[in-house]
Amino acid sequence: MNAYEFSEDSHVSVSVASKPVFGMSHTPTFSARPKDSKLLVKQSDERLVADVELSIAVGTLDPGPSHSRADREKMLSNLAGKDVLDAQNFPTIVVKGVYEGTQAAGTLATEVRLRGVSQRVTFSVSLRREGNTICAEGQWEGTLTNLGMKPFRALLGALTLKDWVRLSFCVTLIPSET
Secondary structure (H helix, E strand, O other): OEEEEEOOOOEEEEEEEEOOEOOEOOOOEEEEOOEEEEEEEEEEOOEEEEEEEEEEEHHHOEOOOOOOHHHHHHHHHHHHOOOOOOOOOOOEEEEEEEEEEEOOEEEEEEEEEEOOEEEEEEEEEEEEEEOOEEEEEEEEEEOOHHHOOOOOEEHHHOEEEEEEEEEEEEEEEEEOOO
């Protein structure tokens, strides 16, 4: 069994989309680096099984530099607010799961804990080895209500998110020193 951790450039992303207002829509993507990760990989011939555990501090989610500072602050305030992720009461998103597949592709079946409630999310994953590291990418699309959340609304409904979300990750796994 081999232990791995995420490299510094690893990230998890959450994309949402607004309903069009005056013909314009908005699809912000929030990214964060997972912390407190544990990945234990068991390999037999071509089969891989990995236990995955990670957490993401809600306060580290970032909409990126393409937005003005004021817009970023508003977006983060809305995201962390009581009506969305309620970061005051639930400051961390926790993901636990099991990857099963080959050295090229497989499935990551997880329990994602948002707002204190676990939801099942299954990702299709592609892998590639680069020396002693493993690069993994995966994605899931569904609805906010699948995750136990109501789509955000503001300005008396003038600004409303669609009931759609994309969760994705692009991580590089490096051998753990512990």
